[in-house]
Amino acid sequence: MAEVVSQVREFNRFYTKVIGVLQPDLVGSRFTLTEARVLYEIAHTSDIAVADLRVRLGLDPGHLSRLLSAFEARALIEREVSTTDRRRQLVRLTEEGRAAFAELDAKQVAAIGDLLAELSPADREQLTAAMSVIQEKLGHRTGGTGLVLRAPEPGDLGWVVERHGERYCAEYGWGADFEAVVARIVADFADARDPRSAAWIAEIDGRRAGSVFCTPAAEGGTAQLRLLLVEPWARGAGVGSRLVDECLRFARRAGYRRIMLWTNDVLTAARRIYDRAGFTLERSEAHDHFGEDLIGEYWSQEL
Structure with missing residues (x-):
């Protein structure tokens, strides 16, 4: 635990330096980070109490009161007592406040754009995925629409x-041969219109979190499950199981009597999903198709 705590603190020191938290003015504006966060919440919530x-931002009541008084003195906000509950004080931005927030927001967007400009699209994807994992693991919930297929x-x-090529190279060292196989499967699917x-x-x-394909197998009456993928940031959310279940439902509706798949023994998470979905391992064979010594596996189930 001590080592993990040390790593978190090291990351905090690095990131606060990157985004300029310790500077007296945020992204060259006239506001500190705390002031900017207060303005953001006021700007995005009509007549917030x-x-x-205070609860939303976790601020000390006295500290927040001083910030609001300073904003009011600068004509950035106005306050009034709620007409439905006189114990509650409401706050909103003035015209000057909205203009100040718009300027601050534009500067923040530009600063983040400059920060990301030197990164490749793949690096940006990895960065945002890592941020999503941090938010998820530390209890952040976006309140979005959830999982959709x-x-x-x-x-x-x-x-x-692209994602198959990048993920399997990063996680298993599989090279261009594997990506070529994926590209052929996808191209055949698009061409067939079956x-x-x-x-x-x-x-x-x-946000795209995974994929799966269902295509006819060489053996008549048999479907084949292919290209199951779940992004690292989405793992543990039931994405893989939902994709496999949807594939099975389609195969039954399409009149297939059986469904099979081919995988590799190193793909332990996928193999657990297949097992839970009712697939049975039929046979295994060694191969080196993707530049590595692997054990290929054939799984199937009757429909």
Whole structure:
């Protein structure tokens, strides 16, 4: 535990330096970080009560009172007593306050844009994924729309190839041979336009979190589950199980009598999902298709 605490503190020191928290003015504005957070909450909540503002930000009542008094003296906010509960004081931005917040917001957007400008798209994806994991593990909930499965839209098939290539290289060291296999599967799916085939993209709060495909296998009457993928930041949220269940439901509706899949023994999380979904391991065989010595596995179940 002591080592973890030390790593968290080291990250905090690094990140506060990156975003300029310790500077007297945030991104070259006239506001500190705390002042900017208070302005943000007031700007995004119509007539917010001071008590609610204090709870939302976790600020000491005296500290918040001094901040609001300073804002009022600068004509950035105005306060009034609630007409429904005279114990509650409401606060809102003035015209000058809205203009000041708009300027501050634009500066923050520009500063973050400059920070990310030198990163590749893949690096930006990794960065935001890591941020999502931190938020999730420390109890943050966005209150978004949750998990949704949908059919592929323009750009999704390319994303499936890209993410398979990047994730399996990063996690297992698989090279271009594996990405080529994925690209052929995706291209065949797109070319076939077969009503016995289907694919799903999983989204969490509007962000692509995974994929799975169902296509006809070589053996008549048999479907094949392919290209199951769950992004690292979305693992543990039931995405993989939902995708596999949807694939099984489609296969039954399409009239398949059996469904099979091919995987590798190193993919332990996927294998657990297949086992829970009712698949049975039929046989295994060694191969080195992706530049590594692997054990391929064939799983199936009757429908």
